Amino acid sequence: MNTRIAVLLPCYNEEATIGAVIDDVRAACPAAEIVVFDNNSTDRSAAIAAEKQVRLVRVSRQGKGNVVRAMLKRVEADVYVMLDADATYPADRIPDLLRPVIDGSSDMVVGARFGRPEAGAFRRFHHTGNRILCRSVSLIWGARLTDVLSGYRAFSAEVARILPVVSSGFEVETEMTVQALFYNMTISEVDIEYRARPEGSFSKLRSYRDGFAIFLQVVHLLRAYxxxxxxxxxxxxxxxxxxxxxxxxxxxxxxxxxxxxxxxxxxxxxxxxxxxxxxxxxxxxxxxxxxxxxxxxx
Ligand SMILES: Nc1nc2c(ncn2[C@@H]2O[C@H](COP(=O)(O)OP(=O)(O)OP(=O)(O)O)[C@@H](O)[C@H]2O)c(=O)[nH]1
Ligand SMILES: [Mg+2]
Incomplete structure (x- = not known):
């Protein structure tokens, strides 16, 4: 039986990069179904996805967490990969992330960004913030992780079926990691190169607001799990x-x-x-x- 692969792209106003990301994903993984999750983009993102003839799912509730929940609910496959539509993650590493999930040695594989990030890929304080968060989560949950917030991850159908994701914003990656650890799933990491956003594309992450939301999420996860x-x-x-x-x-x-x-x-x-x-x-x-x-x- 052929393994059904779905590549999920969260997208909010990414007209500068979404077309290239779709092309890169197609080249790296021709057999995959590519699904773009558009979240009220006001630019040409949705039009570009339609031109590229990929499946387009519109999610009206704003926020990356809301989009991830829609991904887990709306797409049926045997294995999944999600990666950002901002061309900061190398799509050609999809097979490397998928391999451990397909051979059953990992439930979730995370593209870890700290080995060799391009200059400017991390904004001021984001690098340190990420490291502190990662150390804390690893210490509390007894895991050896180097990147908790990466948006590049592959996971099994079982993960998609059982992770009870409830967050609505950028806290979603932390939540997915902690829930997977709570349910004794195996998380592994693959070192990837992390690139800066290309000229003309803009981050949706607001350092203070989203950073604070991630901090509150950790406090909540601690209390709950x-x-x-x-x-x-x-x-x-x-x-x-x-x-x-x-x-x-x-x-x-x-x-x-x-x-x-x-x-x-x-x-x-x-x-x-x-x-x-x-x-x-x-x-x-x-x-x-x-x-x-x-x-x-x-
Ligand atoms: N669908 C949807 N996608 C979103 C939303 N916010 C961000 N995204 C997408 O999620 C991905 C990550 O967003 P970014 O703004 O790159 O956040 P980040 O990668 O954590 O931060 P940077 O390091 O600044 O790039 C991108 O593909 C965005 O288009 C949203 O509200 N809805
Ligand atoms: Mg990004």
């Missing part, structure tokens, strides 16, 4: 501070510091119980997930 670490950690700190304060006041409950110490210890205990309850819930969700993703019996 690592509740025992988050609430348990806060609880231990609270108990530690409360105990020190209590000892320094000789556990005198008639003094405000003594009352504060007891309050902190109780708050700590409450936080740890919350973490334990949520951790158990997560465990049951994982069990359920393991059962519902099993192949149906004969």
């Amino acid at each position: 690592k509740p025992l670490t988050t609430f348990g950690g806060l609880g231990l700190v609270s108990i530690g501070v409360g105990s020190l304060l209590g000892l320094s006041t000789s556990v005198d409950l008639s003094r405000p510091a003594g009352i504060l110490a007891v309050t902190l210890i109780l708050l700590g205990a409450l936080l740890i119980s919350t973490g334990l309850i949520l951790h158990t819930l997560n465990f049951r969700v994982k069990e359920l997930h393991s059962v519902i993703t099993r192949r149906p019996g004969p």
